[in-house]
Amino acid sequence: MREFILMGMLMLLLMLMASLAALALGINVSQAIAFALLMSIPLNLLVYYYSDQIVLAMTRAKLVDESEAPLLHRIVERVAMRAGIPKPRVAIVPTDVPNAFATGRSPEKAVVAVTRGAIRLLSEDELEAVIGHEISHVKHRDVLVATMAAVIASAIGWLAYTARWGAIFSYGDREERGSTLVLLLASILVPIFAAMIQMAISRAREYKADEGSAYITRKPHALISALQRIENYVRRKPETRMNPSTSCLWIVNPFRGSSLEELFSTHPPTWKRIERLRRIAREMGLSI
Secondary structure (H helix, E strand, O other): OHHHHHHHHHHHHHHHHHHHHHHHHOOOHHHHHHHHHHHHHHHHHHHHHOHHHHHHHHHOOEEOOOOOOHHHHHHHHHHHHHHOOOOOEEEEEOOOOOOEEEEOOOHHHOEEEEEHHHHHHOOHHHHHHHHHHHHHHHHOOHHHHHHHHHHHHHHHHHHHHHHHHHHHHOOOOHHHHHHHHHHHHHHHHHHHHHHHHHHHHHHHHHHHHHHHHHHHHOOHHHHHHHHHHHHHHHHHOOOOOOOHHHHHHEOOOOOOOOOOOHHHOOOOOHHHHHHHHHHHHHHOOOOO
16 A cells, blocks of 8 residues: 555656646646656666566676576475465576575566575575565566656656756746746756655565565564674675665665665665564564
8 A cells, every 4th residue: 555655646746747847848748748758668668678687687697597506496486386476587696795686577587586695694494584575576576566666757857857957948037037946946856756755665665575575484583584694794794896776676785784864775774674574473473
């Protein structure tokens, strides 16, 4: 429900920015929205359809077969079966920072990737709980949700860019300058609010994936332990060799841990995730 409300807020911001852009350019709102979507949809659709290939290349992840990683394949197959989805492809990321991610536009096209460090550092139960989190992302088609949010946020960005230039070129006499300055201010603030909502949607999906892992694997305490291990490692030795633009993919942000301000972070603070998992464990009747 929260995600629907946030998506609705994004749509309202889109309409607001479209109205402002239309005012600046002297066109109607529907034309402004059509322009913004025309600019933003193609790139986001490209990312959506080729997300698995793009992400694997950006993270240097290598697809592996059962002979190369038998334990990892067994865990992925077991968790996918419990979740009721096809077994995703399996990849290993060549980094010692423990972490994992999932990508792919549908369960049939999904990839679950685990770092070399996670395989070495985490116990089998912890690894299963982490994979449960990623399988939950796949099951709930989070790539699709993220793409929808990105399309709307990108459209808002294009409209804001257009509105700013429209306002600058229409900067006229003193009587018009007040409304022009308001338009310029709005074209700066609205995309910021849109980005904040997009980040909030991402955080909500992380909470939901944690919950999904707890119910799929019935090992919430293992996920708590895994999150603590990964968070502690990242705080000591953050990832430095990969592209920071992939930060939203991982189960824990591998570049700065939880040091980013929560409002502008793609991940909730780890301590909040742990508190929620402990509450879920109690609701499930599982003791430590």
